[in-house]
Amino acid sequence: MPAVKQTVEHVESLEKYKHGFVTEVAQEFAPKGLNEDIVRFISAKKDEPEWMLEWRLDAYRRWLELEEPTWAKVNFPRIDYQDSYYYAAPKTGEGPKSLDEVDPEILETYKKLGIPLREQEVLAGVTGAPKYAVDAVFDSVSVVTTFKKELAEAGVIFCSMSEAIREHPELVKKYLGTVVPTSDNYYACLNAAVFSDGSFVYVPPGVRCPMELSTYFRINAENSGQFERTLIIADAGAYVSYLEGCTAPMRDENQLHAAVVELVVLDDAEIKYSTVQNWYPGDPETGKGGIYNFVTKRADCRGARSKVSWTQVETGSSVTWKYPSCVLRGDESVGEFYSIAITNGRQQADTGTKMIHLGRNTRSRIISKGISAGKSSNTYRGLVSAHPKAKGARNFTQCDSLLIGKQCAAHTVPYIEARNGQAVFEHEATTTRLSEDQLFYVMQRGLSQEEAVQLLVNGFVKDVLQELPMEFAVEAQKLVAISLEGSVG
Amino acid sequence: MSLASAIRTGDLAELPSRRDEDWRWTDLRGLIRQLPAPSAPLASGALAVGPFDALASRRELIANGQGPAILQIEGEQVLALRIVSQGEGAHAAAIRIQVAPGAKLTLLESYEGEGAYLAQTSLTFTISSGAEVERIVLADEAEDAVTVSEAQVELAPGARFGQAVLAGGARRQRLETRLKHPGGHAEVRMDGAYLLAGKRHCDLTTEVTHGAVDGTTSELIKGVVRDQSRGVFQGRIVVAEGADRTDARMGHHALILDDRAEVDAKPELLIFADDVSCAHGNTVGALDEEALFYMRQRGIPEAEARALLIEAFVGEVVDRITHEGAQDVARAWLAAKLGG
Numbered sequence: 001m002p003a004v005k006q007t008v009e010h011v012e013s014l015e016k017y018k019h020g021f022v023t024e025v026a027q028e029f030a031p032k033g034l035n036e037d038i039v040r041f042i043s044a045k046k047d048e049p050e051w052m053l054e055w056r057l058d059a060y061r062r063w064l065e066l067e068e069p070t071w072a073k074v075n076f077p078r079i080d081y082q083d084s085y086y087y088a089a090p091k092t093g094e095g096p097k098s099l100d101e102v103d104p105e106i107l108e109t110y111k112k113l114g115i116p117l118r119e120q121e122v123l124a125g126v127t128g129a130p131k132y133a134v135d136a137v138f139d140s141v142s143v144v145t146t147f148k149k150e151l152a153e154a155g156v157i158f159c160s161m162s163e164a165i166r167e168h169p170e171l172v173k174k175y176l177g178t179v180v181p182t183s184d185n186y187y188a189c190l191n192a193a194v195f196s197d198g199s200f201v202y203v204p205p206g207v208r209c210p211m212e213l214s215t216y217f218r219i220n221a222e223n224s225g226q227f228e229r230t231l232i233i234a235d236a237g238a239y240v241s242y243l244e245g246c247t248a249p250m251r252d253e254n255q256l257h258a259a260v261v262e263l264v265v266l267d268d269a270e271i272k273y274s275t276v277q278n279w280y281p282g283d284p285e286t287g288k289g290g291i292y293n294f295v296t297k298r299a300d301c302r303g304a305r306s307k308v309s310w311t312q313v314e315t316g317s318s319v320t321w322k323y324p325s326c327v328l329r330g331d332e333s334v335g336e337f338y339s340i341a342i343t344n345g346r347q348q349a350d351t352g353t354k355m356i357h358l359g360r361n362t363r364s365r366i367i368s369k370g371i372s373a374g375k376s377s378n379t380y381r382g383l384v385s386a387h388p389k390a391k392g393a394r395n396f397t398q399c400d401s402l403l404i405g406k407q408c409a410a411h412t413v414p415y416i417e418a419r420n421g422q423a424v425f426e427h428e429a430t431t432t433r434l435s436e437d438q439l440f441y442v443m444q445r446g447l448s449q450e451e452a453v454q455l456l457v458n459g460f461v462k463d464v465l466q467e468l469p470m471e472f473a474v475e476a477q478k479l480v481a482i483s484l485e486g487s488v489g
Numbered sequence: 490m491s492l493a494s495a496i497r498t499g500d501l502a503e504l505p506s507r508r509d510e511d512w513r514w515t516d517l518r519g520l521i522r523q524l525p526a527p528s529a530p531l532a533s534g535a536l537a538v539g540p541f542d543a544l545a546s547r548r549e550l551i552a553n554g555q556g557p558a559i560l561q562i563e564g565e566q567v568l569a570l571r572i573v574s575q576g577e578g579a580h581a582a583a584i585r586i587q588v589a590p591g592a593k594l595t596l597l598e599s600y601e602g603e604g605a606y607l608a609q610t611s612l613t614f615t616i617s618s619g620a621e622v623e624r625i626v627l628a629d630e631a632e633d634a635v636t637v638s639e640a641q642v643e644l645a646p647g648a649r650f651g652q653a654v655l656a657g658g659a660r661r662q663r664l665e666t667r668l669k670h671p672g673g674h675a676e677v678r679m680d681g682a683y684l685l686a687g688k689r690h691c692d693l694t695t696e697v698t699h700g701a702v703d704g705t706t707s708e709l710i711k712g713v714v715r716d717q718s719r720g721v722f723q724g725r726i727v728v729a730e731g732a733d734r735t736d737a738r739m740g741h742h743a744l745i746l747d748d749r750a751e752v753d754a755k756p757e758l759l760i761f762a763d764d765v766s767c768a769h770g771n772t773v774g775a776l777d778e779e780a781l782f783y784m785r786q787r788g789i790p791e792a793e794a795r796a797l798l799i800e801a802f803v804g805e806v807v808d809r810i811t812h813e814g815a816q817d818v819a820r821a822w823l824a825a826k827l828g829g
Contacts, residue, residue: 071510388749403763407730416754416771421745424774431760431767 019247020280023105029224030087036060039193042087046162046196049169055177059192062183069186072350073379073411074319076292079256085224086194089138133158135199135215137228145199147211154210156240157202161229164200171202175233179262179300179327187258188296191227195260198228203238203269212469217246217259219279219291225256232262234269236303241272243472246279247316252289254282254318259295267303267330274468275312275324276476282318284345284374290318297324301333301362309336310353311467313476315483318347323381325354328362328390335364338467340476342483343376343408352382352414357393357423368399369461372408373484379411386423393423401431402460404453404484454481492517492637493581493609499524514721514753515663515692521635525607528553528578536573540627540822541597544814545569551610554580562586565593567812572610574602574634581609590617590645595812596624605633605660612638618645624652625815627822630659632689640666646673646701653810654681655819657826658689658718665694672701672732679708679739682806684826685718685750692721699732706736711803712743713827714750725757726767733764740770744802799827 030041039060043053068079133147135158151158157168165172182192199215219226234240246257257279263271282290293316299308310324326335337353355364364384372378378401386393401410412429434456442452458465458477465473495503495517505511506518531552542548544567550556551572562568574580588594602608616622630636636659644650648671654664670677683691697706712720722741743752756769776798784794803823810816 391748401758401760403760403765406763408763409759409761411760412756412758412769414754414756414771416773417751418743418745418753418773419751421748421750421775423745425772426774427756427769427771429756429758429769431758431765433763433765 019278023108028089029085032085033082034084034086034194038086042194042196045087045089046165048162048165051173052165055182056193059182059189063186063189063193066183066186066189072321072381073377074321074348074350076254076319076348079292084256086227087196088224133211133213135160135213137197137199137215137217150210155204155207156209157200158213159200161195161198161200161231164231168200168202171233172200172231175262175264176231179264179298180260180296185296187294188260191229191258191260191296195227195229198230198259200230201232201240201242203234203240205235206237208238209240212241212243214243214245217244219255219257225258228259230259230261232271232273233264234266234271236267236269238269241274241469243274243276243469245276254290254292256292257295257317261295261297261324263299263308265299265301265303265306265308265333268305269303270307270309271299272309273299273311273324274472275314276472276479277312277314277316277320278479279316281316281345281347287318287346290347291316293317293320293322295322297322298327299325299335300327301330301335303333304330304359305332306330307334307336309338309467311338311464312340313464313468313479314339314341314349314351315479317349320347320349320351322351323353325356326364327356327358328364329358331359332361333359334362337364337366337368338464339368340371340461340464340480341368341378341380342371342373342480343378344373344483345376346374347376349377350379350381352380354383355385355395356383357386357390357395359390361392362390363394366395366397366399367463369464370399370401370410371404371457371460371484372401372410373404375407377409377411379413381413383415383417384425384427385417386419386425388420391420391422395425397427399429400460401429402457403431403433450485453484457484491609491639492607492635493583493611495524496579496581496607496609511694511723514723515661515690517635517661520661521607525577525579528574528576528580528606530555531573531575539569539571539601540599540818541569541571541815544818545597551582551584553578554582554608556582557584559585559587561589562592562594563589567595568597570596570598572598572600574604574606574608574631574636576604576606579607581611583611583613585613585615588614588616588620588622591619592617593620594622595815596622597815598624598626600626600628600630600636600638602631602634604631606631607635609637609639612640614640614642616642616644616648616650618647620645621649622651623810623812624650625810625812625819626652626654626664627819628654628656628662628664629822630657630662632659632687634659635661637663638665642666642668644669644671644675644677646671646675649676651678651811652680653806653819654693655822656681656683656691656693658683658685658691661690661692663692663694667696668698670697670699670704670706672699672704672735674703675705677704677706678809679706680806680809681710682803683712683714683720684803684823685712685714685720686716687718688716689718690721692723694723696725696727697737698727698729699735699737700729701731702733702735704732704735706738708739709806709809710741711806712741712752713746713799713803714743714752715746717747717749719751719753722754722756724755724769725759726769727759728762728765728767730761732762735762735765735767737765737767738769742772742802744776744799745773746776796827800824
């Protein structure tokens with residue numbers, strides 16, 4: 001009975017947070033704090049052209065004028081922006097030419113995390129297993145990007161952001177900051193000033209990217225923030241599926257992660273963007289430590305019949321504040337958002353999406369499943385709007401919340417704005433606890449309470465898990481179980 | 490901060506603006522550039538009959554902000570509370586309504602007016618245990634008026650409260666009800682409908698806070714907007730920690746009949762207890778073309794088919810009114826609004 005064996009192993013493997021280790025690696029830091037010199041330092045470190053430095057400095061000056069927002073349903077002490085390192089990179093000479101030059105400690109880290117960085121390792125897997133290319137970002141820099149050659153043959157550019165600024169300045173100039181403008185919000189503006197690295201993807205017209213692309217983010221250094229910036233462009237008729245994962249060591253202080261992700265989708269193109277977010281959530285008892293995950297993710301469906309699908313599994317971070325959005329500008333463009341957000345311990349999450357219908361006959365779908373346990377708080381906040389010209393706009397939203405325990409909270413805050421007579425919006429939401437009847441039924445079939453909860457929760461989130469690429473789905477399912485460990489009984 | 494305090498102090502900064510989360514779609518500070526002078530008193534003798542006068546056992550009048558400050562309710566009463574505004578001035582009124590234990594009140598509250606007045610009416614209800622209140626509000630303000638009606642409802646355990654607000658909009662019209670639900674098998678019905686045309690604006694805002702176990706809330710809001718009108722619904726259900734076995738349902742459904750009309754909605758659930766069953770549904774869209782087609786192919790002319798469908802759509806709210814006379818008045822008002 002392999003299924004039973006797997007369940008047993010699975011339950012045994014449950015740990016508090018298995019990615020909480022620290023990698024000892026020689027690192028280089030920018031001086032603590034934030035000022036124009038730090039911005040210049042980062043830009044110089046990356047060997048950036050003058051225009052990029054100007055762009056950053058402009059962002060920094062604008063950031064000084066902005067006020068930190070406070071409207072989300074999250075509580076955390078004020079962040080001291082001068083008490084953090086804005087640049088931390090593993091020390092290398094010239095930057096690794098090949099994988100053999102990458103610090104073995106870092107390779108070991110990714111191995112521990114289960115991320116194959118050596119192409120042969122990927123290939124050594126099961127015959128016929130899908131290949132996927134990885135861009136690994138360690139603290140502030142991208143350490144390695146795999147399968148570049150094979151991707152280049154298809155015409156796909158997949159590299160780190162700093163490389164793209166050097167190698168493809170025309171593409172970067174054309175698209176960077178056009179989806180999330182510099183002063184869009186406080187954290188995006190900070191990111192524009194100090195972003196260190198991230199992934200860049202360009203899929204040329206008519207090309208279907210031959211493999212899944214993925215980025216794996218790891219915060220390692222103490223007292224440092226991570227500010228990566230990702231830009232993905234799917235040119236006319238192109239298709240790409242992109243995955244991101246993230247983890248961080250267990251530390252007592254809070255660390256800020258303020259990323260920006262911009263997706264540009266042209267005519268008939270499609271981007272599928274999946275996230276499994278597992279930053280360190282902080283100590284479940286005291287709430288000490290953990291990552292502040294304040295991320296701006298937005299897709300601009302510029303072309304007619306373009307499509308974007310966001311799928312997210314949010315289990316980590318002490319505070320999450322993010323709304324992956326779709327601007328449906330092109331006629332008949334489609335936006336999708338599938339989300340599982342799990343909070344336990346003292347985690348707080350305020351997450352959801354925005355579907356902004358601008359073009360004719362645009363369609364969107366939102367499926368959100370929130371689970372709160374322990375003393376956590378989980379908020380779905382979403383906006384669906386149709387502008388006067390968005391005739392025939394259509395939205396369906398389903399957001400369900402599940403409560404496990406007496407001291408947790410689940411909130412649903414949808415905003416619906418219909419500004420023309422030909423838009424059809426439907427929204428439904430439910431909030432309930434785990435059904436006693438179902439629990440009883442499953443337990444009297446021989447499952448422990450913990451296993452029964454896992455089974456029911458996996459059923460609850462099934463609609464979203466199905467949207468994830470296969471390998472991610474398996475991992476996400478395990479993650480759901482781990483995140484809820486200790487929430488019952 | 491409120492329209493009333495702005496009227497009282499003459500300070501424009503007291504007006505709520507779109508920067509205040511609860512007023513994001515009804516911006517008064519951006520609208521009102523100057524506060525008018527206080528309204529002149531109205532002679533009650535000059536007023537025609539109110540819409541509910543014939544049904545009532547007791548009649549009270551608030552004319553340009555002048556009227557009784559406290560209403561005591563004992564035994565069984567059908568009270569017509571008529572709020573009339575006239576002129577171009579500003580006025581505010583505050584009324585406390587105290588319902589004794591075991592009393593049964595049918596409150597027939599009506600708003601009417603003429604002119605470009607600014608008015609706020611604040612009502613505070615204290616409803617004792619075992620008491621039962623049905624509040625029917627017919628808000629038919631002048632087209633150029635800016636009005637706010639605020640109700641705070643404090644409900645004792647075992648009491649019942651039901652309301653239906655029917656609103657026709659104004660230049661800006663806001664009808665707000667905030668209710669503290671004590672649980673303890675108290676039942677709350679919180680209905681409403683808005684029927685808007687021209688450039689009218691109506692904002693229905695409700696907040697129900699469940700503070701203890703075993704409370705029930707049922708809320709149904711329907712809206713029909715045409716021309717360039719704008720309907721706003723903000724509904725919030727809060728279930729406090731420990732308020733287990735709460736059952737709360739909220740629905741908001743709106744029809745947009747013309748291209749330039751708008752509907753904005755924010756149905757919120759804030760839940761701090763786990764043993765609850767809460768749900769909300771929200772739909773916004775045009776009239777169902779298939780239903781229309783079906784009716785037409787059965788020989789009903791298009792205009793009539795449309796009217797029937799719209800009436801049936803909004804009629805659901807009227808059907809839930811329990812006072813028969815008030816239900817008839819509401820239905821007639823609805824028909825008149827839809828016919829015009």
